[in-house]
Amino acid sequence: MAGAKWVYTFGDGKAEGEAGMKNLLGGKGANLAEMSNLGLPVPPGFTITTEVCTYYYDNGKSFPADLDATVKAALAGMAKLTGKTFGDPANPLLVSVRSGARASMPGMMDTVLNLGLNDVTVAAVATASGDARFAWDSYRRFITMYSNVVLDIDHGHFEEALEDYKERKGLHLDTELSADDWKLLVGKYKDIVRKELGKDFPQDPQEQLWGAVGAVFSSWMNARAIKYRELNSIPASWGTAVNVQSMVFGNMGETSATGVAFTRNPSTGENALYGEFLINAQGEDVVAGIRTPQDITEAAKIEAGSDKPSMEKAMPEAYAELCRIYGILEKHYRDMQDMEFTIQEGKLWMLQTRSGKRTAKAALKIAVELAQEGLISESEAVGRIEPGALDQLLHPTIDPKAERRVLTIGLPASPGAAAGEIVFNSDEAEAAKKAGRKVILVRVETSPEDIHGMHAAEGILTTRGGMTSHAAVVARGMGKPCVSGAGQIRVDYAKGTLSVGPTTLKAGDFITIDGSVGQVLLGEVKMQKPELSGEFGILMGWADKVRHLRVRANAETPEDARTARDFGAEGIGLCRTEHMFFDEDRIQPMREMILAGDDKGRRSALAKLLPMQRQDFVSLFTIMQGLPVTIRLLDPPLHEFLPHTEAEIAVVARALGVTAEQLRHRAAELHEFNPMLGFRGCRLAIAYPEIAEMQARAIFEAAVKAAKETGKPVIPEVMVPLVMGVPEFDLVKSRIDAMAEAVKKETGAELSYQVGTMIELPRACLRAQEIAKTAEFFSFGTNDLTQTALGISRDDAGSFLGSYTARGILASDPFITIDRDGVGELVKIGVERGRKSRPDIKLGICGEHGGDPASVGFCHEVGLDYVSCSPFRVPIARLAAAQAALGEVKAKEG
Incomplete structure (x- = not known):
């Protein structure tokens, strides 16, 4: 150098x-x-x-x-x-x-x-x-x-x-x-x-x-x-x-000050100067929250009910200069700016400007309004929103009908609501998260050392600090609710208590915080789902205009299907039918089927499940109103449906009219050392074709009924899981086709349907050209494909995956972001070979990678038709798909 x-x-x-x-x-x-x-x-x-x-x-x-x-x-x-x-x-x-x-x-x-x-x-x-x-x-x-x-x-x-x-x-x-x-x-x-x-x-x-x-x-x-x-x-x-x-000094008397300002409100996106300042203070005092700051604008001061003068009134010349500068900076950078300034004996100096961190709600409003103001294009607005940040908008807020037992009120530092047990330090928050408990981190004030605890907590509550304190800024960036400056609270770290007047709470007690209004509430308060409209709808409309990938949802309940539709899903990419058999009225006939000693007994039990399955599918087809629905045949090992403890075995044995010993014996027969690679998927349909026949009949009868009721065409996509080659697929497909013919004859209705497979084994990727000769679609099951390709169990990897990513052996957790070099290469092989046999084959993925922005970008690159993900991640996938398309255009232009 x-x-x-x-x-x-x-x-x-x-x-x-x-x-x-x-x-x-x-x-x-x-x-x-x-x-x-x-x-x-x-x-x-x-x-x-x-x-x-x-x-x-x-x-x-x-x-x-x-x-x-x-x-x-x-x-x-x-x-x-x-x-x-x-x-x-x-x-x-x-x-x-x-x-x-x-x-x-x-x-x-x-x-x-x-x-x-x-x-x-x-x-x-x-x-x-x-x-x-x-x-x-x-x-x-x-x-x-x-x-x-x-x-x-x-x-x-x-x-x-x-x-x-x-x-x-x-x-x-x-x-x-x-x-x-x-x-x-x-x-x-x-x-x-x-x-x-x-x-x-x-x-x-x-x-x-x-x-x-x-x-x-x-x-x-x-x-x-x-x-x-x-x-x-x-x-x-x-x-x-x-x-x-x-150095310039804000602590040189009453004509000096220091402050932090945003050109727009970082919590709501409102187009108005927003910030705080302190007279006779040095630069770090505002951010550190050591003293209670004052509002910059008179309007904010009035709204807050503060008795301290605003900068607009106390320092009008410096305020006018700040307004002039913020107008220049926002137009120059074409984005909301986060500015730090110092006033030394009446003269304003700029110490920093940067694109300000903001909540997802604010980001949407700012991006849309900047586009409407002509400062940026619609495509730039789409590119400005981090897809993962939409997660902030897709989670519960407090139900307006819920009782609010207000303990105290602080500052609404970061919007949204969260409930959890009280913890007083970041190590406790992290330990609770690992144990599966939801917590609220309560601190007098946070510091950068609290970063791991803030990440682990559902929300943050501090007794000191303003709207630009460390807790507020970091919580907004993380998308976590935060109430800061709740000055009535007294925290005793040694005793592990917080007190407001006569009320004392201890570590482990539940509280709820509402970061949108600054309230701290006693107990665990009822939440409600968010409603998405306004700028969200506008920006998602712009995103939908440019993306090529379709976005479906993984859903098998009416509630999930309706949520998916509300979030813009274009169909169901994975209906996991096994989830339908665990309800109390279904698990017993399912167990009867498993315990039956012959074909006749199994068919008798399955006949009890048929009308229930049919109604399940009618509901999904009706909600989807003609959009595609991919239904996966039964996939997990049968032992998952059997009782495990002695107490459960005794209850189930009595209900089924068998002995506990018979039940234990059957469970032992079905026990597997490695169930993920065992008697599951298409292997069930091959050994017990009556299971696939019942499900196929339910699907086709439901399609006929839903089409009549809705007037919309229903074209179900029946998916055969876990095939390793074409012989398995063709054998199961023949039973599905036979059921379709039977339903046609019985109903006199015309049936349109597709039969495809979930590609989740490396061998299936390698044999994709052969499989595609009879399979009409592929859906890559990247959860299991990751396990089978890397030889890593998703359930057991937590003990070592962190070391792998920390040492750079793996770029990221392969169960969160697709492993491009391994699993990704297998997907590419499956795509290329599948299209050789069937150029118009429909291709998608249905693992949880379908909601990960980086993985969605990969799916766009390899030319898939759609991704499917959990309902609450559908907007994330829609935006990520749009950004992938825009990135491709930009790369070609550049």
């Missing part, structure tokens, strides 16, 4: 970089450069590139030899623009050192502010500002932050010293401390460093700078950053940039 450019400068209306250089400069650095090029007020600085981060880790955490000289040159450039010199004892330049990856990772990596302060320069800052209190407060903040981030000293030591000092002095608020107080505390803080580290706090600004740069690069590999990347599929190889920027 000899001759590489390691540093890019910005400031004074120009920059060496621009917005398109995110891979090199990180998101923050690229956008600082872009804002500088736009002539916006940006404190001057420079960005150390992500390539230095790569070098740092490739070379034993060392820096390139020529980096020091380049940084000194950049600091000299900052001196010319600011009139201050880094390290100058009389007129010091103070800087911030911040991370900046190409993908936004809020709060995951480290920051150091006020760097350059020491025992000498603090006096110069006091003289220049005319405010000794401000100077010494800034110095103690710097020592706290630098000691924690760079020197790895727990910040709790400094907080404890501060609280002890205030208690001795009889003070309650930091604002009550004088310059002398802060000066005394600086001495105590330096003593803490000396005690913990065995040496003095560094006084050399150059040593401070390189310590901070190294710490920021090192934070790329801290636990919370690694977890965040894992959750958001951000490669470790990207690295982070480091941004060194001239």
